[in-house]
Amino acid sequence: MTSSSCITSVLPSELIQQIFFYIAFDDLLSTISLTCRHFHRLLCNRWFIKRYFSFENRKKTLLNWWKFDNDKKIGLDSVNETTSSSFSRSTIVNGTPRIKQCDNFINDNDGKKANCLLLDGQSWLYKDGGSTMGNIHKTYSITLWFLNEALIPRPSHTILTLGNRYCGWFFFYITSSENKLKLKINQNNMPSQYFASDAYIEPRTWYLLSIVVNAEHNTLKVYVDGHCSITIYQNKKEKEPMPSIWIGGQENRWVGQIADVTVWSRVLSKIEIRAIYDQRTSTDNVNIAEVYLKKMKQ
Secondary structure, eight states: OOHHHHHHHHSOHHHHHHHHHHHOOHHHHHHHHTTOHHHHHHHSOHHHHHHHTSHHHHGGGEEEEEOOOOTTOTTOOSTTOOSOSSOOTTEEEESOOEEEEOTTOOBOTTSOBOEEEEEESSOEEEEOHHHHHOEEOSOEEEEEEEEEOSOOSSSEEEEEEEEETTTEEEEEEEETTTOEEEEEEEOTTSOOEEEEEEEEOOTTOEEEEEEEEETTTTEEEEEETTEEEEEEEOOOOOOEEOOEEEETOSSSBOEEEEEEEEEESSOOOHHHHHHHHHHTOOGGGOOHHHHHHHHHHO
């Protein structure tokens, strides 16, 4: 008798589903579903998949989320929202950023346009990684939408900066001459490293930037519009603080728009990243379940 047969003969199907609901990530679900017909029937089940990929379940690993849906609280973190009238304590607003409706972009289920952060090259949001996230293993994912304004009078401008004195500094920026997304890494006592994506960034167009840091594989991957365009292999490290975040950059600050910024404590799968890009909606409205079910039928 196989091990899966032993399990299914002892445990009821509902309990097996509950176990997988709490312990399995989506990539693992695909593998488990191939081990036996019974597991396949349980895990390729529309009810289970819709529940598993619901926002209520996914947000358990959502550390931070800036929706920019309140112009009186620009730095408000929607994950840690409270009834307080002040800005989110862990997000510092610098300069004079504004909130506006996104043009030609995200539509929520009710048909309303989502909001975005409008930055003028002198404004940014700062999030201290160590103050709220604590020491966790260096595995995390970040997604955000950005729009590059035309005719920027400088060589480059930075969408996002991540960093601290432990992991170094990571600058994600656009070059004006090439209109390419690039990554600069500054680490202690080492020359700066530069990496270029193959993605051409058109002015006045929305793009999805996804950053996936996998501690198990020691990789940092950068996705543009759902496609992996940069892969970097890093030195293995023990636990360290999450990097601080500068939305709008730490230097050569962003001129343009940024929307729906999320930080996750896990690796986002390719399916999730692609679903976010294809559906062009806010994080809580992305329907990953339907995408996953279609893939399982292939």
